[in-house]
Amino acid sequence: LLTGLLFPRSIRGLLRQKKRLLLNGRNIPTSELVSPGDKLSFSLETSDFSKGQNYLPNNDRRLRILSEKEDYLLVDKPAGMKMHPHSPNETDALLNYVEAQLKGHLSRSCPAHAFMVHRIDRDTSGVVIIAKNPLAVGILDQLLAKKRIKRTYLAWVSGNLENKKGSIDQAIAVDPINPYKRIVDQAGQKAVTHWTKIHTVYQNTLVRVSLETGRTHQIRVHFAAIGHPI
The missing domain is CATH 3.30.2350.10 (Pseudouridine synthase)
Structure with a gap:
């Protein structure tokens, strides 16, 4: 079943509603069965990747980026900093600072934005994974759930x-x-x-x-x- 794919629910809904999911060239629902040899294709647009991302960028502080890939970042979170804002107007959270640092970056030829994959407590320091697009969130969520990404x-x-x-x-x-x-x-x-x-x-x-x-x-x-x- 296509519902088992590594797509976030929002992306699966988007593909279904806009009829962008194709199996052997024909539009299909996400409940369709696939067989060996089938060709599955889908398309996403720039607006799809920025939809729902609303962290206000804050350039007042630069965070240490430990590693950067096309679809995600590893960020060194300092103790005393919360992961995400609790209201739309807040700008003092890690995701606000990362959003500012991602300005101008590209992810799969789309503008990169900060998407939270997991969190650690405000008083805890350590490495956090920040996705650059919602498709990467779904894949990283699956890897965490299956213990393919280990945290110590x-x-x-x-x-x-x-x-x-x-x-x-x-x-x-x-x-x-x-x-x-x-x-x-x-x-x-x-x-x-x-x-x-x-x-x-x-x-x-x-x-x-x-x-x-x-x-x-x-x-x-x-x-x-x-x-x-x-």
Whole structure:
């Protein structure tokens, strides 16, 4: 089925509505079955790639670009900077600065814009992937979901962890008192965090962390739950 293609839902809808999806030269719906040897083609226009992108560019700060490809960037996000604005008029988020730095860049012969693929907390620093067009978002989303792109975190936690490595398997739910917070709650969503101890300094331990699941604030919630808050 064509619904299994690496297209974001918005792009699939666009191809369907504007009848730009062709199988062996004839227009088809996204529910069509394909067979070996079939030729599938589609077309996208410049306006398709900029539609829905509305981050105001801000040139006040230049972020460090670790790597740039035709369809995406790897950006060094500093601690204290939020990923995206929470209102249309905000301009102090990472995506506002990246949007300004992408001005004049081309992606697949179309103007490049900043599209968020994943996020890390405001207080967390690290590498984030920023897509340059909505088609790349769908492909990168699939690679993250299938663990083809692996993310590793480093965190200082309070106290001395006795074991060299371990896993935290505790469900996480929204705090009923504060919807912006998360708590351990067995009625919540499954969450698994794996950690390896690197070293301890003055009763604080540096750990390398990988996530089996990606719940909001998962690392913070899990280490607080075992008595070793970040």
